[in-house]
Amino acid sequence: FGQDESGRSAEGGGSYVRVAIEQGVDVTADGLTYAVPEGMSVGVGQRVRVPLGRGNARAAGVVLACTSEAGDLDPAKIKPILEVDVSAPALPGDLIELARWIARYYVCPLGMVFGSITPSAVSKGVGSTTRVEVRLAGEVSGKLPRVQRALVEAAGADGGWVERRVLAERAGAKTLGPVAKLVEAGVFEVRRVDAIVADPVAVAEAASTERLVLTDEQRLALERLIAMGEGGFGVGLLHGVTGSGKTEVYLRLIEHLRGQDPGAGVIVLVPEIALTPQTVGRFQARFSDVAVLHSGLTQAQRNAQWHRVRSGEATVVVGARSAVFAPLARLGLVIVDEEHDGSYKQDQLPRYHARDVAVRRAHMAGALVVLGSATPSLESLHNARVRPSYERLRLTERPAGMRMPRCEVVDLIEERRSRRGIHLISQRLETELRLLIEGAGGVRGQAILLLNRRGYASHIACPDHGCGWVKTCDHCDATLVFHRQDALPRGGVARCHHCGAEQLVPETCPDCGKRVTLFGWGTQRVEDELEQKIPGVRMIRMDSDTMRAHGDYVAALERFGRGEADLLLGTQLVAKGLDFPNVRLVGVVSADTGLHLPDFRAAERTFQLIAQVSGRAGRGAEPGRVIVQTLNPDDPTLGMAMASDYEGFAERELELRGKLGLPPVARMARLVVRHRDLAQCVRLATELTQALEATQQRLGLDVRIRGPMVPPIARLADHHRQQIEVLGSADGSAEGLQRVMTALRNQGRLISNTTLAVDVDPVA
Ligand code: ADP
Ligand code: ZN
Ligand code: ZN
Numbered sequence: 104f105g106q107d108e109s110g111r112s113a114e115g116g117g118s119y120v121r122v123a124i125e126q127g128v129d130v131t132a133d134g135l136t137y138a139v140p141e142g143m144s145v146g147v148g149q150r151v152r153v154p155l156g157r158g159n160a161r162a163a164g165v166v167l168a169c170t171s172e173a174g175d176l177d178p179a180k181i182k183p184i185l186e187v188d189v190s191a192p193a194l195p196g197d198l199i200e201l202a203r204w205i206a207r208y209y210v211c212p213l214g215m216v217f218g219s220i221t222p223s224a225v226s227k228g229v230g231s232t233t234r235v236e237v238r239l240a241g242e243v244s245g246k247l248p249r250v251q252r253a254l255v256e257a258a259g260a261d262g263g264w265v266e267r268r269v270l271a272e273r274a275g276a277k278t279l280g281p282v283a284k285l286v287e288a289g290v291f292e293v294r295r296v297d298a299i300v301a302d303p304v305a306v307a308e309a310a311s312t313e314r315l316v317l318t319d320e321q322r323l324a325l326e327r328l329i330a331m332g333e334g335g336f337g338v339g340l341l342h343g344v345t346g347s348g349k350t351e352v353y354l355r356l357i358e359h360l361r362g363q364d365p366g367a368g369v370i371v372l373v374p375e376i377a378l379t380p381q382t383v384g385r386f387q388a389r390f391s392d393v394a395v396l397h398s399g400l401t402q403a404q405r406n407a408q409w410h411r412v413r414s415g416e417a418t419v420v421v422g423a424r425s426a427v428f429a430p431l432a433r434l435g436l437v438i439v440d441e442e443h444d445g446s447y448k449q450d451q452l453p454r455y456h457a458r459d460v461a462v463r464r465a466h467m468a469g470a471l472v473v474l475g476s477a478t479p480s481l482e483s484l485h486n487a488r489v490r491p492s493y494e495r496l497r498l499t500e501r502p503a504g505m506r507m508p509r510c511e512v513v514d515l516i517e518e519r520r521s522r523r524g525i526h527l528i529s530q531r532l533e534t535e536l537r538l539l540i541e542g543a544g545g546v547r548g549q550a551i552l553l554l555n556r557r558g559y560a561s562h563i564a565c566p567d568h569g570c571g572w573v574k575t576c577d578h579c580d581a582t583l584v585f586h587r588q589d590a591l592p593r594g595g596v597a598r599c600h601h602c603g604a605e606q607l608v609p610e611t612c613p614d615c616g617k618r619v620t621l622f623g624w625g626t627q628r629v630e631d632e633l634e635q636k637i638p639g640v641r642m643i644r645m646d647s648d649t650m651r652a653h654g655d656y657v658a659a660l661e662r663f664g665r666g667e668a669d670l671l672l673g674t675q676l677v678a679k680g681l682d683f684p685n686v687r688l689v690g691v692v693s694a695d696t697g698l699h700l701p702d703f704r705a706a707e708r709t710f711q712l713i714a715q716v717s718g719r720a721g722r723g724a725e726p727g728r729v730i731v732q733t734l735n736p737d738d739p740t741l742g743m744a745m746a747s748d749y750e751g752f753a754e755r756e757l758e759l760r761g762k763l764g765l766p767p768v769a770r771m772a773r774l775v776v777r778h779r780d781l782a783q784c785v786r787l788a789t790e791l792t793q794a795l796e797a798t799q800q801r802l803g804l805d806v807r808i809r810g811p812m813v814p815p816i817a818r819l820a821d822h823h824r825q826q827i828e829v830l831g832s833a834d835g836s837a838e839g840l841q842r843v844m845t846a847l848r849n850q851g852r853l854i855s856n857t858t859l860a861v862d863v864d865p866v867a
Contacts, residue, residue: 112146113169115139115280119181122153122164123202125214134167134213136176140183142250143280145169148193150226152186161185163226165194165217167203186278189235191226192413195430201464208837210772210844210853210861211453219453220428222396222405230403236264237282240292250274250281255290264294317355318503321348324496325355331494332360332436332471338462340442340487341475343498344747345718346505346682349475350382352498353438354389356473357419360435361390367435368418372457374444375423377680379657381664386421396422396429399653424449424457427464434468437461441680442474442483443711448866452855456864458483477718477749478711481760482864484753485767489835501722508689508720508727510745514736515693527554527629532690532730533636539688540640540669548687548725549663552672553716554626555696557646558584561623563597565612572614578602580818586648587627602820629672629692645673678716684723689716694733694741701815702867703765706740710752713744761833764807766864770831770840773865775814777822777858785811787858788825795829798846804839805832 113120121134137153139145147166155162159182173181194202198220206213224230239258247255253274258265267282276282285291317325324341331337343349357369373382378397387393394408394417411417413430420429424447427437439447439458447457458474465472474483479495487495501507513529522530539548563585565572574583576599583597583606597606612619626646633640643659650656656676663671664683671677671686697709713731721727731745743752761768776791778784788811795808810827817824831840844863847853855861 111169112144113139113171115141115143118169118171119173120145120151120169120184121167122151122184123167123213123217124153124155124162124164125218126162134164136174136181138178138181138183139169140278140280142248142284143184143187143278144283145184145187146193148195148199150188150191150193150221151184152188153184154182163188164214165199167199167213187280188226189279191221191228192410192430194220195432197434197464197467198428198430200467201428201460204463205453205455205460207845208841209453209455209863210848211855216453216455219425219449219455222409222425224402224406225409227402229406230401235267235293237267237270237286237291237293238262238264239290241289243290248281250276251285254281254285258291267293315348315351315502317351318348318498318500320498320500321352321355321502324498325352325359327494327496328352328356328471328473329359332356335469336466336471336492338465338472338474338486338490338493340479340483340493340495341473341498342479342495342749343475343477344501344507345477345715346501346507346722347477347498348502349440349498350385353440353473353475354385356438357436358389361418364435366415366418366433368412368429368431368433369420369436369438370426370429370431370434370461371419371421371438371440372426372447372461373421373423373440374446374679375653376446376656376676377441378421378423378653379660379680381660381682382680383421386419390419392417393419393421394429396420396426397653398423399657427457427461434464434470436471436473437465438473438475440475443476443478443480444679445708445866448864450867454855454860454862454865456866459864478714479749479753480767481707481753481757482767485757485835504724506721506726507747508717508729510717510729510731510747512736512741512745513730513732515732515734518732527624527632527692528636528690529730529732532732535688535728535730536633536640536670536690537637540637546725547669549666549668549683549685550670550688550690551677551681551686551716551719552629552670552690552692553675553677553712554624554629554672554692555674555712556623556625556693557627557648557674558598558600558625559587559595559627559631560585560621560625562621563608563619564622565615565617566620567612567615567617570612570615570617572612574606574608574619576602576604577606578604578818578821579816581816584625585621586625587631601816624693626673633670633672640670641668642670642672643668645671645676647674647676650676675712678712678719681719682722683719686719687721687723687725687727689720689727689729691716691729691731691733694731694738694744695735698735698738698740703760703763704866706752707756710740710744710749710756713741714747714749717745717747764830764833768835769807769833770835770837771865772829772840772844772861772863774810774827774829774853775860775862776811776825776827777819777860779822781823784823784825788827791852791859792827794847794850794852795827795843799843802842802846804842806830806839806843 118139119136122137123134149166152161202216205216257274286293328339383395394411420426439461442458462472487493513531518529563574574597579601581601585595586598587595593608597608630644717729720729776788792811799806807830811825814824814826
């Protein structure tokens with residue numbers, strides 16, 4: 104149904120609403136129809152409770168539209184709304200529109216998208232004490248319905264202000280509708296005692312607000328972005344090497360925009376892990392009305408921040424993935440920093456990509472988007488080449504005085520040949536670390552070491568290759584990782600990185616009785632080795648085992664920033680966004696960990712990781728240096744990453760993807776079928792594949808269907824898995840893909856649930 108027949112609000116008696124149910128029910132895009140009972144008024148975007156299914160269970164949902172038409176339904180059979188949730192603010196119309204796009208494009212239930220758009224802290228009203236109170240104000244004229252009469256009597260008995268719900272309860276009213284009627288009739292007056300409990304987010308210690316003089320490249324990029332913004336929607340891909348001052352460009356752009364249009368809303372998305380007080384502080388130091396949204400907030404803080412945005416008190420929102428849904432009244436600009444970062448893709452329902460949603464939202468609002476990165480995703484680079492609305496802007500140098508670090512490679516095979524024993528830290532890296540930490544050049548420096556694998560050893564296995572026994576998970580087809588824990592027998596535990604299950608480590612091989620051996624490297628083992636090699640070294644290990652909460656991460660970085668540690672050792676957590684001027688050395692302990700993963704993006708990820716971590720070096724007056732250890736010194740990806748040759752890498756990789764018909768040249772959706780029973784799993788996957796093929800042929804679409812095939816992890820948490828890939832046409836259009844998926848969904852065959860995961864534009 105179109106806009107013309109759907110109003111923005113409805114009154115009880117003969118009117119209907121269409122409701123999207125919040126819990127995973129894949130209703131049609133238009134929602135389910137409910138009647139508005141007598142005495143109730145309800146508007147688009149409001150949260151309501153409705154009866155659902157045969158058992159009439161109560162479900163929460165969002166009103167999509169109000170209408171006087173019952174459509175094809177028999178009005179007598181339409182169930183009524185039970186209650187309007189007045190504590191949750193109504194969603195603005197543009198977010199409803201955006202949600203519909205997400206539900207369609209990512210093939211997920213619309214109600215579930217609403218669940219993501221409004222944080223649960225907000226819908227539950229955590230920390231808020233908003234009270235709506237009423238009192239008698241005017242005369243009653245004429246005869247009132249029974250419930251309203253009871254309300255008036257109850258209010259009269261009370262005399263003063265009384266909370267609306269309390270009054271309704273006293274009068275035996277089931278809903279708040281009759282209270283609203285009396286307010287409208289002027290019998291009651293109403294006031295909101297609005298108290299989202301003040302639980303402010305601490306303002307970071309003022310970052311330097313000194314005004315830098317922009318470099319020529321920064322100035323040109325800024326001017327171009329300003330010009331683009333004047334034309335409405337557009338996407339600027341700000342491709343600037345690490346440390347080139349992209350953030351300064353964002354800040355100036357926001358300043359300019361707000362100079363022109365003070366009320367314009369701005370969203371700044373950063374990867375969750377980069378939401379440190381330093382990052383936030385840079386924005387807070389420039390703008391007085393910044394709201395922050397990230398996982399480190401308490402529920403009450405999150406609610407309070409959200410309301411600051413909703414009420415217009417804050418118009419600059421800095422946040423992680425879900426901040427793309429910030430309820431700004433009027434969007435003027437969206438910035439997606441580190442746009443290549445995988446954390447922008449949500450890995451559970453709804454599986455949206457915040458960067459792509461940001462572009463969509465900006466398109467709907469006619470706003471400018473800036474995607475910033477030193478290593479743009481190939482998706483964005485490709486878009487910049489083929490789409491007229493995109494434009495790439497380059498920052499090729501760091502500001503004056505700061506040079507790009509020098510990179511050298513250490514061949515680990517050579518190292519093993521020339522040295523006894525197994526060393527994770529090569530002679531070369533060890534020497535450089537010592538010189539730096541001892542302050543040989545006059546100043547003590549700091550170092551960052553990357554090994555993108557946590558735990559102690561990646562394999563627990565029989566030393567006899569002929570035997571070949573390896574400890575695997577009981578629940579997954581995956582090997583277990585040894586995590587050191589001194590208190591345990593044999594000094595550690597075998598842990599599955601996929602399902603989290605833990606097992607004791609056997610002393611001997613169950614097949615042949617030899618003593619089991621630990622193979623492979625993890626951050627714990629590197630930590631051990633460094634303690635032995637450089638006694639007294641002050642080290643912070645940063646991986647998801649040591650950094651359980653956002654606060655741990657922030658505290659660790661503060662310690663490092665104060666110089667209380669010489670070395671920051673960790674997984675990809677240490678590669679992102681850090682800006683410490685005293686870091687003069689970056690070591691990549693093994694550049695090979697991600698290189699040969701069974702994933703078509705393995706090379707792209709490795710390139711990004713090496714280039715990003717290298718970029719942490721040399722951000723102060725002293726030049727930086729990078730040492731990359733590898734078993735594959737001739738690998739072209741590593742070579743190009745070390746030479747910061749993004750163009751060369753991207754050219755080669757895009758050509759390859761084009762030849763193979765893979766993203767970003769062609770679009771992809773991945774469907775994973777899961778079942779405890781292998782035969783059932785295969786049967787379901789085969790049927791789904793056949794249905795996809797039949798649909799594709801019937802509609803005559805240029806879409807390739809591959810599978811069913813066994814994914815890299817064939818069994819996960821006791822579920823067998825089969826996957827199907829649907830690939831779009833070579834012109835990069837998403838249309839064919841979307842039409843096949845929509846057709847299947849309309850047949851009820853493509854719903855994400857416990858046996859099927861649909862992932863459109865998968866990143867992992
Ligand atoms: P990026 O986000 O591109 O990695 P940043 O914005 O973090 O880079 O900038 C790196 C460093 O350079 C920061 O310490 C910043 O204050 C500084 N900087 C940025 N622009 C300039 C400039 N025009 N002149 C001097 N220093 C600058
Ligand atoms: Zn497991
Ligand atoms: Zn054995």
